[in-house]
Amino acid sequence: xxxxxxxxxxxxxxxxxxxxxxxxxxxxxxxxxxxxxxxxxxxxxxxxxxxxxxxxxxxxxxxxxxxxxxxxxxxxxxxxxxxxxxxxxxxxxxxxxxxxxxxxxxxxxxxxxxxxxxxxxxxxxxxxxxxxxxxxxxxxxxxxxxxxxxxxxxxxxxxxxxxxxxxxxxxxxxxxxxxxxxxxxxxxxxxxxxxxxxxxxxxxxxxxxxxxxxxxxxxxxxxxxxxxxxxxxxxxxxxxxxxxxxxxxxxxxxxxxxxxxxxxxxxxxxxxxxxxxxxxxxxxxxxxxxxxxxxxxxxxxxxxxxxxxxxxxxxxxxxxxxxxxxxxxxxxxxxxxxxxxxxxxxxxxxxxxxxxxxxxxxxxxxxxxxxxxxxxxxxxxxxxxxxxxxxxx
Amino acid sequence: xxxxxxxxxxxxxxxxxxxxxxxxxxxxxxxxxxxxxxxxxxxxxxxxxxxxxxxxxxxxxxxxxxxxxxxxxxxxxxxxxxxxxxxxxxxxxxxxxxxxxxxxxxxxxxxxxxxxxxxxxxxxxxxxxxxxxxxxxxxxxxxxxxxxxxxxxxxxxxxxxxxxxxxxxxxxxxxxxxxxxxxxxxxxxxxxxxxxxxxxxxxxxxxxxxxxxxxxxxxxxxxxxxxxxxxxxxxxxxxxxxxxxxxxxxxxxxxxxxxxxxxxxxxxxxxxxxxxxxxxxxxxxxxxxxxxxxxxxxxxxxxxxxxxxxxxxxxxxxxxxxxxxxxxxxxxxxxxxxxxxxxxxxxxxxxxxxxxxxxxxxxxxxxxxxxxxxxxxxxxxxxxxxxxxxxxx
DNA sequence: GCTATTAGTTCGCGCCACGAACAAAATCTT
DNA sequence: AAGATTTTGTTCGTGGCGCGAACTAATAGC
Numbered sequence: 001x002x003x004x005x006x007x008x009x010x011x012x013x014x015x016x017x018x019x020x021x022x023x024x025x026x027x028x029x030x031x032x033x034x035x036x037x038x039x040x041x042x043x044x045x046x047x048x049x050x051x052x053x054x055x056x057x058x059x060x061x062x063x064x065x066x067x068x069x070x071x072x073x074x075x076x077x078x079x080x081x082x083x084x085x086x087x088x089x090x091x092x093x094x095x096x097x098x099x100x101x102x103x104x105x106x107x108x109x110x111x112x113x114x115x116x117x118x119x120x121x122x123x124x125x126x127x128x129x130x131x132x133x134x135x136x137x138x139x140x141x142x143x144x145x146x147x148x149x150x151x152x153x154x155x156x157x158x159x160x161x162x163x164x165x166x167x168x169x170x171x172x173x174x175x176x177x178x179x180x181x182x183x184x185x186x187x188x189x190x191x192x193x194x195x196x197x198x199x200x201x202x203x204x205x206x207x208x209x210x211x212x213x214x215x216x217x218x219x220x221x222x223x224x225x226x227x228x229x230x231x232x233x234x235x236x237x238x239x240x241x242x243x244x245x246x247x248x249x250x251x252x253x254x255x256x257x258x259x260x261x262x263x264x265x266x267x268x269x270x271x272x273x274x275x276x277x278x279x280x281x282x283x284x285x286x287x288x289x290x291x292x293x294x295x296x297x298x299x300x301x302x303x304x305x306x307x308x309x310x311x312x313x314x315x316x317x318x319x320x321x322x323x324x325x326x327x328x329x330x331x332x333x334x335x336x337x338x339x340x341x342x343x344x345x346x347x348x349x350x351x352x353x354x355x356x357x358x359x360x361x362x363x364x365x366x367x368x369x370x371x372x373x374x375x376x377x378x379x380x381x382x383x384x385x386x387x388x389x390x391x392x393x
Numbered sequence: 394x395x396x397x398x399x400x401x402x403x404x405x406x407x408x409x410x411x412x413x414x415x416x417x418x419x420x421x422x423x424x425x426x427x428x429x430x431x432x433x434x435x436x437x438x439x440x441x442x443x444x445x446x447x448x449x450x451x452x453x454x455x456x457x458x459x460x461x462x463x464x465x466x467x468x469x470x471x472x473x474x475x476x477x478x479x480x481x482x483x484x485x486x487x488x489x490x491x492x493x494x495x496x497x498x499x500x501x502x503x504x505x506x507x508x509x510x511x512x513x514x515x516x517x518x519x520x521x522x523x524x525x526x527x528x529x530x531x532x533x534x535x536x537x538x539x540x541x542x543x544x545x546x547x548x549x550x551x552x553x554x555x556x557x558x559x560x561x562x563x564x565x566x567x568x569x570x571x572x573x574x575x576x577x578x579x580x581x582x583x584x585x586x587x588x589x590x591x592x593x594x595x596x597x598x599x600x601x602x603x604x605x606x607x608x609x610x611x612x613x614x615x616x617x618x619x620x621x622x623x624x625x626x627x628x629x630x631x632x633x634x635x636x637x638x639x640x641x642x643x644x645x646x647x648x649x650x651x652x653x654x655x656x657x658x659x660x661x662x663x664x665x666x667x668x669x670x671x672x673x674x675x676x677x678x679x680x681x682x683x684x685x686x687x688x689x690x691x692x693x694x695x696x697x698x699x700x701x702x703x704x705x706x707x708x709x710x711x712x713x714x715x716x717x718x719x720x721x722x723x724x725x726x727x728x729x730x731x732x733x734x735x736x737x738x739x740x741x742x743x744x745x746x747x748x749x750x751x752x753x754x755x756x757x758x759x760x761x762x763x764x765x766x767x768x769x770x771x772x773x774x775x776x777x778x779x780x781x782x783x784x785x786x
Numbered sequence: 787g788c789t790a791t792t793a794g795t796t797c798g799c800g801c802c803a804c805g806a807a808c809a810a811a812a813t814c815t816t
Numbered sequence: 817a818a819g820a821t822t823t824t825g826t827t828c829g830t831g832g833c834g835c836g837a838a839c840t841a842a843t844a845g846c
Contacts, residue, residue: 001781002626003596004420005606011439012413014801014834017405020786021803024404027397038824046404050803052825075823076811203396213398213631226718228623230635233395235623237720238606239754242623245718249710249748252645260750261717317642321714324654325619325638327630355642357653361632388394393413393782407803407832414834431793443834445794468792469842 004393012392018054019390021046025054026063027387029081030107034067036078055081062087062145063386083107088386089144091137091187092378093130093151094194095119097169097222100130101372104137105379106144109205111372113140123164123175131184138185148188148385149181150378152197154225159240162191168258169222190381195225195243196234197377198334198367203229204380204387206332208365214328217373218319220335224266230326246270250317269314271336277307294336297343311337312344316351319364323356331364334373338366397786405785411447412783414439418447419456420780422474423500427460429471448474455480456779476500481779482537484530484580485771486523486544487587488512490562490615493523494765497530498772499537502598504765506533516568524577531578541581541778542574543771545590547618552633555584561651562615583774588618588636589627590770591727591760596622597773597780599725601758607721610766611712613728617659623719639663643710662707664729670700687729690736704730705737709744712757716749724757727766731759 021044028043029035037055041048058064062084070078085106094101096119103114117133120126138146155167164175181189192200199217202208217227224246228235235242246266247259254263267273271290278293288296296304319331337344348364367373414437421436422428430448434441451457455477463471478499487494489512496507510526513519531539548560557568574582585593592610595601610620617639621628628635639659640652647656660666664683671686681689689697712724730737741757760766 001777001784002624003777003780004417004782005625006420006424009417011417011437012410012834014410014832016413017407017409017802017833020405020409024397024402024786027399031399036824044404047804048825049805049827052827053802072812072823074813074821076825078824214628214635228719230621230623230628231395231626232398233624233626235607235719238722239720242607242720243718244720247749248714248717261748321641324641325636325718326628327632327635327637329631355654356640384394384396387396389397389786391394392785393417405803407801410802410833429793440835441794442796442836445796446833465792465843467790467844469794471793 009393010391016390016392020392021050022054022057023387023390025051026058029058029064030083030387033082034070034080035082036070036080038078040081085110086143087145089138089141089146090379090382091134091146091149092375092382093134093149094197094372094374094378095126095151095153095170096374097154100126101375102130102133102137103372103375103379104140104144104146107383109376109379109383111375112144113137114375119170121171123170123172123177127177127180131181134181134185138187146185146187148190148382149185150197150381151177151181151189151191152194152374152378152381153177153191154194154221154223156193156241156244157191159236159238164191165240188382188385190378190385192377192381193225193227193243194374194377195219195227195334196236197227197381198332198373199227199229199377200234200380200384201373201377202330202332202367203232204383205376208330208363212329214326215330215332216322216326216328217332217334218315218322219374220270220315220333220337222270222272224270224318226322228326230328245318245322248318248321250314250321265314265318269311269318271311273314274307274311274337277310278304290336294340297340305343308337308340308344309347312347313351315344316348317355319348320352320355323352323362328362331362332373333364333366334369336369338369341366402786403784409783409785413785414443415447415450416780416783418444419451422451422457423476423780426475427463427473428475429463429473431471433474478503479536480538482531482534482539483772483775484527484539484542485768485775486527486542487765487767487771488519488544488546488563489767490547493519494768495523495526495530496765496768496772497533497537497539500776502769502772502776504768505537506530507768512563514564516563516565516570520570520573524574527574527578531580539578539580541583541775542578543590543774544570544574544582544584545587545767545771545774546570546584547587547614547616549586549634549637550584552629552631557584558633581775581778583771583778585770585774586618586620586636587767587770588612588620588727589629590620590774591725591766592620592622592770593627593773593777594766594770595723595725595760596625597776598769601723601756605722607719608723608725609715609719609721610725610727611708611715612767613663613708613726613730615663615665617663617711619715621719623721638711638715641711641714643707643714658707658711662704662711664704666707667700667704667730670703671697683729687733690733698736701730701733701737702740705740706744708737709741710748712741713745713748716745716755721755724755725766726757726759727762729762731762734759 041051065084067080100119156165178189219225226243226245247264249263251263255267257264297308434444458477460473493512496504549558571582612618619636619638640657642656644656648660650657690701
C-alpha cells in the first residue's frame with residue numbers, strides 16, 4: 001500500500017484504462033510469447049473483444065507482430081502474437097574505468113551489435129569519442145527504430161536532475177552526461193549506477209527472479225556497490241545515493257577508506273582488498289592484479305587461496321547484514337570473483353548462515369559474466385520506460 | 394518505475410478512472426481541509442464538473458461533509474468540504490509485553506476513547522480478555538461506524554497469511570490473532586510490527602514527512618526494531634521479516650544475542666544494554682530498570698550518564714549503517730530514550746556524521762511519546778486501506 | 787441596479803471495457 | 817462428405833466516466 005504523493009500525482013482520464021490494460025497486454029505478450037489473443041484474454045481477465053482492440057493498436061504501432069498460426073485440439077486455429085524483434089532497438093552503454101562497451105539490443109534483450117572503446121579520463125573528451133560510435137551503431141540495422149539509450153556508470157546519479165554526482169574510480173564529478181548525448185542523438189538517455197543496473201537486469205531478464213519482489217545486486221570490483229530492489233522497485237533514495245552499503249562499517253577502527261570513514265565493507269571485501277591480502281602490507285615492486293590472484297588461486301596457490309577466502313569471508317559479513325536487514329529473496333553477486341564460485345560460494349553462504357539465523361530463505365547466486373549484466377541493465381533501463389507499470393495516482 | 398507483477402495484477406475497468414480520482418480527491422480533502430470544490434479542481438487538475446460528481450458520491454457515502462461557506466474577494470462564496478469526523482471510527486490496539494492499549498480514533502487520527510489492560514501471557518487468554526473490551530469501545534459513540542481494527546505487535550507478522558510468526562518478548566509463536574478478532578467483531582483486522590506501525594504513523598500523520606519518500610523508524614526498548622519506508626512504501630520483505638536491522642552485527646565476536654548471532658546492534662544500543670552498562674557485569678541483587686537509569690542520568694548521575702552515552706554512541710553506530718545504506722530523508726527514534734534527547738541527540742548525530750560522510754541530508758528526530766506513535770500507527774494501518782493509492786496493473 | 791467575478795451544475799461528446807451475437811476456421815461424428 | 821461441435825477473433829450496442837462548453841447561483845464593487 002502506497003500513500004498518494006500529493007506533490008506529484010496523475011489523475012485518471014478516459015484514456016487511463018487503456019494505458020493500463022495496454023501495458024498489461026504488452027507484458028503478457030513479452031512473457032508468454034508466442035501467445036494468441038484468446039489466451040491473452042484468459043490470462044488477463046479482459047474480454048476477447050478488448051484484447052483484440054488493444055493488440056490491433058500494438059500491431060499498428062509495430063510493438064507486436066502476428067506470426068504463425070498455432071494449433072488447438074479443435075476449433076479455429078489461433079494467430080500467434082509476439083514482440084516485434086525487428087523494430088525496436090535500444091542502445092546500452094556500460095562505462096567502466098578502463099573500457100566502455102556499447103551495444104545495440106532488440107526488445108528481447110539480445111545483442112545485435114557490440115563494440116568497445118577506451119574510456120577517456122576527461123569526461124568531455126569521452127563524450128567526443130562516444131558520439132560518432134553511437135551514431136554508427138544506431139545505423140547497423142536500418143529497420144530498427146532506436147527507442148533510447150541506457151547508460152551504466154560506476155558512480156552515483158542524482159535521481160531528479162539525472163546528472164552524475166560522483167564516480168570515484170573515474171574521478172568525474174557533477175557532470176551532465178545526459179544532455180550532450182540526447183542532443184547529439186535525439187534519443188532519450190537514462191543513466192543509472194552499475195549496481196542498480198545489474199539489479200534491473202535481473203528483474204527484467206533474469207530467470208531466477210520471476211516472483212522475486214526483493215533482491216539486492218552486489219557488484220564486486222575495485223569497490224563494492226549494492227543495488228536494491230524492494231517491493232518490485234528500485235530504491236534510489238530521494239537524493240539518488242541509496243545503496244551505498246559498500247561504505248558501511250564492518251571493522252571497528254579499521255582501515256581508512258577514501259570515503260572518509262574507517263573499516264568500510266569495500267575495504268575488506270573488494271578486489272583491491274584481496275590483492276592487499278595477497279601481497280601483505282609490504283610494498284612490492286610489481287603489484288599483482290586481482291586477475292592474477294584469482295588465476296593463482298584457481299591453480300591452487302595457497303597464499304592466493306587464502307587471500308580469496310578472506311575476501312569471501314568479508315563478502316559474507318556484509319551480505320549477512322543485507323540478509324538480516326532486508327530479507328531479500330535473492331542476492332546477486334556480480335564481478336570477477338564469481339569465476340571461483342565453487343570456492344567462494346560456500347564460504348559466503350556459511351558466513352551468512354552463522355550471522356543471520358533470522359532469515360534462511362535468501363538465495364545467494366553468482367551471475368554469469370558472459371551475460372553482461374551491466375550492459376543488460378542499461379537495456380532494462382530503457383525497456384522499463386515502455387513495459388513498466390503505468391504511473392497512476 | 395515498477396515492473397508489473399504478472400502473477401498478481403488488476404486490469405482496468407470502466408470504473409477504474411473513478412476509483413483513482415476518487416482517492417485523489419479524498420486525499421486532497423484530507424490534507425487541505427476545509428477546501429472548496431473549485432479548489433479541489435485546481436489542485437487536482439480535474440474539471441470542476443468531475444469534482445462535483447465525485448464529491449457528491451463521497452458525501453452520500455458519508456466520507457465527507459459539507460461545512461460552512463468560505464469567503465473569496467469577490468464572486469459566489471465556496472462551500473467548504475471536510476472529512477466526516479462523525480462517521481468513521483477506527484480501533485487501534487497496541488500490544489506491549491506488560492500492557493495493551495486500545496483506542497478509538499476518528500479519520501483525523503484523534504483519539505476519542507482510550508483504555509488499557511494487562512497483557513496476558515497466554516495469547517488465547519489475551520484474546521478472551523480483549524474481546525469484551527473491543528466490543529464496548531466500538532460502542533462508545535453510536536454515530537461512529539467502525540471501519541476496522543489495527544494491531545501493533547512487538548514481533549513479526551507473515552505478510553501473506555497475516556499470522557504472528559514470532560514475538561520474542563511475549564514468547565508467542567505462530568499464533569493467529571487476526572481470525573478470532575475478525576470473527577468476534579465482524580471488522581477487518583490488520584496486524585503490523587510495532588516499528589513498521591511507527592513508520593506508518595509518521596507517513597500518514599507526521600508533520601515532518603510531507604515529502605519524505607524514504608524514512609526509517611527505529612524503536613528502542615528491550616530490543617531494537619526498524620521499520621522501513623522506501624519509495625513511499627513499507628518494506629516488509631516477501632516473508633514479512635525485512636527490517637531486522639536490530640540483529641545486524643555491530644561488534645565482531647561480541648555478546649551472544651538470543652537470535653543466535655553475536656554482537657547484534659540491539660545487544661549494545663537497547664534499553665537492556667544501557668541497564669547492563671550501568672550495573673556493570675557484576676550481578677546485583679536489585680537490578681535497576683531502564684527508567685531508573687534514565688531518571689538518574691537526568692538528575693546528573695555520572696555513572697548513569699555514562700551508560701546512556703554509551704547506548705547513544707551505539708545507536709549512532711547502527712544508524713550510520715542505515716544512513717549510508719539507505720540514505721533516508723528521516724530517521725525517527727521511538728522509545729523512552731527520547732526523554733533525554735538533549736543529551737542523546739548530539740551523540741547520535743556526531744557518531745553518524747563521523748561514519749557516514751556520504752550522506753548528510755538525513756534528519757534524525759525523536760518522536761514525542763505523548764503522541765502515541767505505535768497506537769497512531771495502528772490507525773494508519775486501517776486508514777491506508779481507504780486512503781492509499783489504488784492498486785492498479 | 788448593473789457589471790464583473792467566482793462557485794457549482796448540466797449536458798452532449800468521445801474514450802473505453804463489457805458482453806452478447808456473429809463470422810471464421812478447425813475437428814469430430816455419423 | 818456433410819453437419820455438429822468447438823474454439824478464435826470481430827462487430828456492435830450499452831453503460832461508466834472525464835472533458836469542456838454553456839448555464840445558473842451568488843457575491844462584491846461601482
